[in-house]
Amino acid sequence: MAEQSSLFSREHGLVVFDRLKMKLNNENALLPRIPSICEFSVSRRAHNRDFSYWKSTRRLTSVAIGRLRDGGKVTATVNPYSNTDAVRPEERKSLTDFLAEVRDFDGGDGGPPRWFSPLECGARAPGSPLLLYIPGIDGTGLGLTRQHKRLGEIFDIWCLHFPVSDRTPARDLLGHLCKHDVASLEMCYAQRVCYMFTLFDAVTRFNNLMLQPLLSLLELLPDEVPCLIEENFGFKQGYPFAAMFESMLNETVAQMSGGLLGDFFKTSANLPTLIKIFPKDTLLWKLQLLKSASASAKSRMYTVKAQTLILLSGHDQWLLNKEDIEKLRCALPKCEVRKFENNGQFLFLEDGVDLATIIKIAYYYRRGKKLDYISDYIRPTPFELKEFEKSQRLLTDAISPVFLSTLDNGTIVRSLAGIPSEGPVLYVGNHMLLGIELRPAAIHFLKERNISLRGLAHPVMFTKKSGSKLPDLQMFDSVRIIGAVPVSNMNFYKLLRSKAHVVLYPGGVREALHRKGEEYKLFWPEHSEFVRIASKCGAKIIPFGAVGEDDLCQIVLDYNDQMKIPFLKDVIEEITQDTIKLRNGEEGEVGNQDLHMPGIIPKIPGRFYVCFGKPIETKGREKELNDKEKAHEVYLQVKSEVERSMTYLKMKRESDPYRNILPRLLYYLSHGFSSQIPTFDLRDN
DSSP, X not given: OOGGGOOEETTTTEEOEETTEEOOSSTTOSSOOOSOGGGOOOOTHHHHOOOHHHHHHHHOOEEEEEEOXXXXXXXXXXXXXXTGGGOOOOOOOOHHHHHHHHHHHOOOOOOSOEEEOOGGGOOOOTTOOEEEEEOOTTOSSOTTTTTHHHHHTTOEEEEEEOOTTOOOOHHHHHHIIIIIIHHHHHHHTTTOOEEEEEOHHHHHHOOHHHHHHHHHHHHHSOTTHHHHHHHHTXXXXXXXXXXXXXXXXXXXXXHHXXXXXXXXXXXXXXXXXXXXXXXXXXXXXXXHHHHHHHHHHHHHGGGOOSOEEEEEETTOTTOOOHHHHHHHHHHOTXXXXXXXXXXXXXXXXXXXXXXXXHHHHTTOOOXXXXXXXXTTOOOOOHHHHHHHHHHTHHHHHHHOOEEEEEOTTSOEESSSTTSOSSSOEEEEEOOOGGGTTHHXXXXXXXXXXXXXXXXXXXXXXTOOOTTOOSOOGGGGXXXXXXXXXXXXXXXXXXXXXXXXXXXXXXXXXXXXXXXXXXXXXXXXXXSOSHHHHXXXXXXXXXXXXXEOGGGTEEEEEOHHHHTTSHXXXXXHHHHHHTSOOOOTTOOGGGGOOOOOOOEEEEOSOOOOEEEEOOOEEOTTOHHHHTSHHHHHHHHHHHHHHHHHHHHHHHHHGGGOTTSSHHHHHHHHHHHOTTSOOOOSOSXXX
């Protein structure tokens, strides 16, 4: 291949950009013709590079280096989550930046479509999956410009660019893209997952009723109109008509209340850019291309078997109706639809939308053929934790949780000082109603100890059958962002083998959805294997007890009440039938895993208390605990410690002067809202 036909710097293996203008080693070549991506010469060093950010993403630990008096070095880790209040969102590009880059991007040299990788995406991790971005009607390939930096940390991103003068027919374009480029990518990036991201809705939502009138209008429009607009309303400073025209546009935008055209025409300075990328003949061609692509997509929709994530904007003027959404769900068997009610047409150029975060919390990020909930999990960034903490602020402020741990000498302290830093560690405790204790605990562990709690959760939070009445998976984002994993023996074992801090609730759904008067009753199975599995991995077992739900709410309509109502009984049986069955071998109430939503009424908020007991060591006891009787003894010991912790907390909270919310509010007002509220005296343990 000729040297001028490569977009890569051979020295670094990255696409070279200067203000998004591609420059080559050969300075005479700009946006060269690239028949196929298989001609790219990529340096392997770029993919094998040991990127420091990836280490910080996985460990999220900063290192401070100092010197001792004798000249030796000492290192100390700094918890990046310890002060999330001071974390600020990173500066991102806006729609105005996007239009400015579009204005400078196209060289006007024509040629076929070609792939490029923005320099902002260069700091990717080794072995990152491949993400291919296919642009919308603008064709620039810059639609993810606001997302490039964050996505580039976890993906190897390639964007498709259509020159303004390109006239590749739809059939040839699809054949070239699917058969040649993607196949070539698979050869170049063997054993790596390939993501394809596109403005899917733009292709499927257009119909002849929309397109035909627009095409007819453009055909009647004289070719000179765009040039006349730019010449006569050239938007040059001091031109007599410029201020008048801009005022007229802004008034029109205000009447439209934003919307599709409103975002573009906020200022008349954007019109020359639109005229440049959408000359009349190009716009006509792209609309015809869109018409062909729409028909092709609809006819082939049922052949798509890949996992699909569809993002819908609530303020989109062409938003699909419910019937169309259901058709998409049925046509795409592995489809998840996520709605963003407060966003418009330019979803990925709007504030508060982070595509990397969306992919992570939807558990769509994977590096292999199948999702590995353990190794594919990426910890939240400090800002993501801040946003998560903000979403939980009402709960945490209402309950003001108290976290206690037990030191090796048996002393109970108000901190997590008794928690081991290194895993594997298994936390075993009781479920409060709806599992509301896990989220505050996960936040506290990250902020105080930089430890991720990987909770074993019900599979209903991760999968949903098409047409099921189960809640949307988006409802469980708050559990998945902190690393929850579907409960299974394999996932449990893999977590412990990876030296993770794992949270296990032997009571499961029956305990989390308990009945009236069962607030602190354990529904543990008669026998459990978690002790023997923990011993195989040398894990420490920490029993813990949690109390406080009876100070937050009261159950008024429980499972027994709902099963007496025919309509609710049918709903419970239907949604339970749609879920994966757990504990099929258990009998009685322990085996009753029916899903339902208890009817509750709130109380004046009290306080949550969680006490972590003294660690039980299993390392070196694998042979001993392989015996079922010995393992059962430890199992009963753990259960007894959990009950003892609950009893201790229920007794001690009676002496807490700040158990009720009013004294806590007064304390906040006098000492500041960032202060830690005292609790009962820990000296008399």
